[in-house]
Amino acid sequence: MARVVIIGGGPGGYEAASAAAQLGAEVTVVDSDGIGGSAVLTDCVPSKTLIATAEVMTEVVEAGELGLRVDDGDDDPANSVSVEFTVVNSRVKALAAAQSDGIARRLADEKIRLIHGRGSLDGPETVVVGDERLEADVVLIATGARPRILPGSEPDGERILTWEQVYELQELPEKLIVVGSGVTGAEFASAYDALGSEVVLVSSRDRVLPGEDADAAAVLEDVFRRRGLTVLGRSRAESVKRQGDGVVVTLTDGRTVHGSHALLAVGSLPNTENMGLVESGVSLDDGGFVSVDRVSRTSSRGVYAAGDCTGVLMLASVAAMQGRIAMSHALGDAVAPLDQSTVSSNVFTAPEIATVGLTQATLDAGGSTAMVAKVPLADNARAKMQGVRDGFVKLFCLPNTGIVVGGVVVAPRASELIHPISLAVAGRLTVDQVAQAFTVYPSVTGSIAEAARRLHLRS
Numbered sequence: 001m002a003r004v005v006i007i008g009g010g011p012g013g014y015e016a017a018s019a020a021a022q023l024g025a026e027v028t029v030v031d032s033d034g035i036g037g038s039a040v041l042t043d044c045v046p047s048k049t050l051i052a053t054a055e056v057m058t059e060v061v062e063a064g065e066l067g068l069r070v071d072d073g074d075d076d077p078a079n080s081v082s083v084e085f086t087v088v089n090s091r092v093k094a095l096a097a098a099q100s101d102g103i104a105r106r107l108a109d110e111k112i113r114l115i116h117g118r119g120s121l122d123g124p125e126t127v128v129v130g131d132e133r134l135e136a137d138v139v140l141i142a143t144g145a146r147p148r149i150l151p152g153s154e155p156d157g158e159r160i161l162t163w164e165q166v167y168e169l170q171e172l173p174e175k176l177i178v179v180g181s182g183v184t185g186a187e188f189a190s191a192y193d194a195l196g197s198e199v200v201l202v203s204s205r206d207r208v209l210p211g212e213d214a215d216a217a218a219v220l221e222d223v224f225r226r227r228g229l230t231v232l233g234r235s236r237a238e239s240v241k242r243q244g245d246g247v248v249v250t251l252t253d254g255r256t257v258h259g260s261h262a263l264l265a266v267g268s269l270p271n272t273e274n275m276g277l278v279e280s281g282v283s284l285d286d287g288g289f290v291s292v293d294r295v296s297r298t299s300s301r302g303v304y305a306a307g308d309c310t311g312v313l314m315l316a317s318v319a320a321m322q323g324r325i326a327m328s329h330a331l332g333d334a335v336a337p338l339d340q341s342t343v344s345s346n347v348f349t350a351p352e353i354a355t356v357g358l359t360q361a362t363l364d365a366g367g368s369t370a371m372v373a374k375v376p377l378a379d380n381a382r383a384k385m386q387g388v389r390d391g392f393v394k395l396f397c398l399p400n401t402g403i404v405v406g407g408v409v410v411a412p413r414a415s416e417l418i419h420p421i422s423l424a425v426a427g428r429l430t431v432d433q434v435a436q437a438f439t440v441y442p443s444v445t446g447s448i449a450e451a452a453r454r455l456h457l458r459s
Contacts, residue, residue, distance in 0.1 A: 001026050002331055005127045005134045006323075007119035007275075008142035010037020011316040012307030014103050016140050016323030021110045023331045025138070029112060030119035030129050036100040037144050038308075039316040042164040045099050047187060049092045050167075051348045054194035055412075057081060058350045061194075065387040083195050085172040092167050121280040124300045128276075138302055138330040141277070141290055142323060145268035145308035150179070153240035153264065159247050160240050160262050163188065173197045173261040177249050179237045180265035181208040183347050186220065188263055190349035193229045200257055201229060202249060204236040209347065213360050215374070215394065216353045216410045223351065223390050232257070240264065270309045287311065294337035296326035304330060312338070315345055341405075344422040346415040351391045354418035357406030357425040358396045370396040370405055373454035375447045377411055382442035388412060395421065395431065395451040402430040402457045411444055420448055431455040 002025040006013045009031030020027045034041050060070060060081050070081055107114060117129040127134040147162040149155065157165045163184055174197065178189045181203030193199040201208065201224070208224070208231060209217040224231055236252045240262045247262040270289045278284060281300035283291045289311035296304045304326035307319030321338060328335040344356035362368050377383040377391040391410035398405055407421035424434050435452035439445045 002137045003135060004028070004138045004140070004327070004330070005030065005119070005136040006140040006142060007127060008037060008140075008144060008271075008307070008309075009033070009035040009103075009114075010142055010144050010307055010319060011039050012142035012144075012319035012323040013037065013140065014107060014323075015320040016142065016306060016327050017107055017112050018110060019324045019327040020138075020331060021112055023327060023333055025327075025331060027110075027112045028115060028134055028136075029107065030115045030117060030127060030134075032116065032118045034100050035104040035107065035114070036096075037142075038146075038164070039144075039319070040099050040103065041096050042167075044316050045096045046092045046167055047163065047184075047191075048348055049095050050088065051187065051191045053083070053088050053091075054191035055350060057083070057194045057196075062387060083172055085195075086170055088195075089167045089169060120274070121276040121282070121303070124280050124282075124303045136302075138304065138327075140296075140323065140326055141272075141275075141282070141298070141303065141305040141309060142307045142319070143271040143275070143309045145270050145314065147264065148267040148269050150237060150240060150264060150266060153237075155264060156242060159242050159245075159260070160264070162264050166263065169261075173259075175200070175246075175259040175261070177202060177240075177247065177257055177259040177262045178265060179240060179249060179262060180267070181205065181231070182211065182265065182267070183209065185263070185265035187348050188265065189224070189229060190220075193224070193227055194350060198259075199229045200259065201231045202235050202237050202251070202257065203231060203233050206233050208233075209353070212347060212353055213355060213394070213408045215360065215392070216355075216408055219351070219390055219392070219410050220347075220349055220353065237266075268308060268314065270311065272309055285311070292322070294325075294339075295329040295335060296322045296338075297329070302330070313340060313343055313345070315343070317345075318343060342422070342426045344418050346418065348415070351388075351411050352409075352414035354409045354414035355407070356418055356422045357404075359406065360394075360408070363396065368396075368405075369399055371399050371455055372396050373451045375451045375454070377444065377447060379450075380442075380444055380447045382444050382446065383411070385442065386412075388444075393417075393447040393451050395434075395448070395455060397431045397455050400457075402432055402455065403428050404431060404434060404452075407448075407451075409448075417444060417448070420445060432457070 283299040290305040306322035347353040394408040396406035404424040
């Protein structure tokens with residue numbers, strides 16, 4: 001029986017543990033922060049739970065177009081609904097804890113040993129946890145990452161916050177300054193704006209979401225401004241300081257922005273220090289991330305890595321896939337190496353932005369000769385019925401074969417709508433095959449079929 005020791009209990013770790021147990025291994029998971037990791041306890045699950053409340057607020061505020069009114073004598077729907085913020089955050093933390101407990105019970109049912117503590121390597125075949133030494137045939141590093149902090153701008157958990165600390169707030173921020181306009185910054189800016197905070201988003205780039213589809217980012221930025229959210233483009237934060245009962249953010253050009261709270265969303269750092277990795281032959285890149293190949297192998301024989309500590313598409317779904325792939329490879333099961341061209345992702349703003357496969361940036365840079373079709377949601381009957389006018393569906397296909405190689409959806413629930421495009425990309429379906437599959441009328445998915453029809457190749 002192979003002995004597998006996994007350091008880290010996040011998606012990469014617990015999914016790998018289940019996969020290894022299914023393959024007959026003796027599995028031990030060493031975890032210091034709680035089963036589920038940051039994805040369950042401080043990141044994905046809590047943030048998307050908060051965003052779920054924000055989504056309802058957005059729908060209520062914009063329901064006037066549908067003929068609905070929440071009447072308390074105020075003509076402005078935005079003033080007719082309020083948030084009990086302590087209830088929201090209590091629900092967030094309760095759901096995260098319940099999810100963590102559920103995963104831990106599942107691992108226990110699978111006879112996986114859980115050890116609370118910090119693991120380190122003493123060579124590629126030994127994991128040390130306190131006074132205990134665990135001998136292993138296979139080791140998986142899945143220690144995740146933590147929020148990066150601006151130098152001199154230490155979070156205090158009260159006014160200056162990371163995304164791990166916002167759920168301890170007892171009141172809705174009156175004026176929240178979000179530093180960083182990547183996925184995390186954009187999501188929290190969108191959510192707190194919907195919940196009723198005045199929000200200022202500080203972006204060092206010329207637009208929000210610089211790593212996402214430019215057309216999608218433009219739609220989101222237009223929506224932000226229409227809803228009263230302030231976007232400071234090309235504005236890099238130099239420091240964030242506490243000032244009385246508020247904060248002041250100083251920009252590199254000397255301007256200052258004052259608010260009640262600040263949220264730092266300026267990237268992540270891998271949790272790979274003081275673990276004996278380099279000493280055990282595990283190579284790290286310049287940022288401290290573990291270098292892995294497509295089957296999650298590190299440079300040290302028998303040692304694998306998965307999740308945010310590898311810096312490979314920092315998504316919970318990718319971490320889980322890396323963990324499962326690692327165990328399949330290490331334990332002799334059939335394995336399909338990680339294919340980043342089939343990974344789907346989502347930005348949980350309002351509207352959401354979902355993507356898979358080829359990007360517009362790659363196309364514009366000459367990295368592909370794909371054809372593209374874009375269908376605005378303003379033309380979709382179902383979207384009109386729902387009062388949705390912001391967003392689009394975009395498809396990419398190869399010019400000679402019509403094989404679908406990518407797509408973008410900007411819409412409410414885009415995270416659900418991207419799946420048929422993901423199936424098309426993974427299954428190498430052609431636009432004609434997508435177009436010929438029935439969609440419900442009326443439905444937003446009808447725009448996916450419409451985009452495919454626009455890319456029809458005449459024989």
